Amino acid sequence: MSEAFEGYERQYCEISASLARKCTAASVLQGEKLKQNVLEIKSGIDGGEALIRKMDLEARNHQPSVRAGLLAKLREYKSDLNNLKGTLKRVSTGNAQQGMREELLEAGMADTLAEYADQRSRLLRTTERQNQTTDRIRDSHRTMLETEDLGVSLLHDLHQQSQSLLHAHDTLHSVDDNVGKSRKIMGAMVRRMDRNKWIIGFIIALVVLAILVILYFKFVH
Template identity: 25%
Template sequence: MTSLLESYEQQYSTLTADITHLIGKISTSHGVEKQGHVRQVEKLFEEAAELLEQMDLEVKEQPGKDRQKYQTRVKSYKTELSKLQTDVRRAKLGLDSREDILGDDSHDAEDQRTRLLENSERLERVGRKLDHGYRTAIETEQLGSTILEDLHTQRQTIQRGRSRLEDMNAALGKSSRVLTGMMKRVIQNRILLVVIGLIMVVTICVAIYLIVRRT
């Protein structure tokens, strides 16, 4: 498991190096090119944040001494990532070049920089909340669509089952009518046999009576 953490650390080191390189490009680029670099660095920040989450999970599985050591490392990585995010905000606003022009002793420039950073952070927080809300809405819509599809499938299954039951009921009804007709015919045949038997008995009795009387 330690080797896995070391692999995570190597990946994190590579990501932060790429982020630092892109921050330099953001500071020196403009327009569409700058926007492209900003999108790239935002993706790298997302990957780095996910990587730190994986590291947190792995650290929890470590024994006591190693766990404390890696927890300290992960905390420092998070602090470093936060500083890099601040550097990105500075680069997007072009604050480094302003410092060179105005100098460190300009109080107004410092106040302006602070306000710009605060406004930028607020905008980014609002943007993240909007993105999160949008993703939640999309996921909810997808979930609702899936549920509706499942309900539609279940409804079709129930309708097919009901149709089969109706067909079975119709077949049973037809069979019942056939059996009833057969029973009626059997009863009629038995009554006819009884009547024929009685007629034969009466005929035989009459014939015997006549024969006896003649003698």
């Protein structure tokens, strides 16, 4: 519910309560005082109708789920205003005191006024409950948005961590390749050293053999 609608609603409830009191007071008036009071009530009713039109325009700008509740409240306000119009019509026609007595006897005006007061009380309580529900919906919506932002942030962090893991995996793969190459190089070097050892051993053996041959011919001959 918008703040504008709530403001119009409060103004209407105040006007409705004031008009009900004026209708009650007008029922015992006569002459010029009655006419003046009737004019004031008509002016108040016009103000109430203007507020209802504003609330109607404001309600139709909301989403369907919210609009339905606001229009239901508007129907109650329109019914309340129609009742006030009927009361004004009965008060303003003929002798006010006689009309009041006839209405009390025939339609139970006192009960009607009590019903008006009870209806306004119910409207105010309903408005309060709907305002509380709207606040809870707003809080839930804000929590949902905060949760959504948190989820987006977590997904972003997970994406960054995933990229870091992929980069680490590529680095480890590169290190693996380098280690493999190093092992191959070391193996080649070891084989080369082994071959050189055999070559050196063979050369030493040849040198020893040559020395032995030389010594043999030297001492024998």
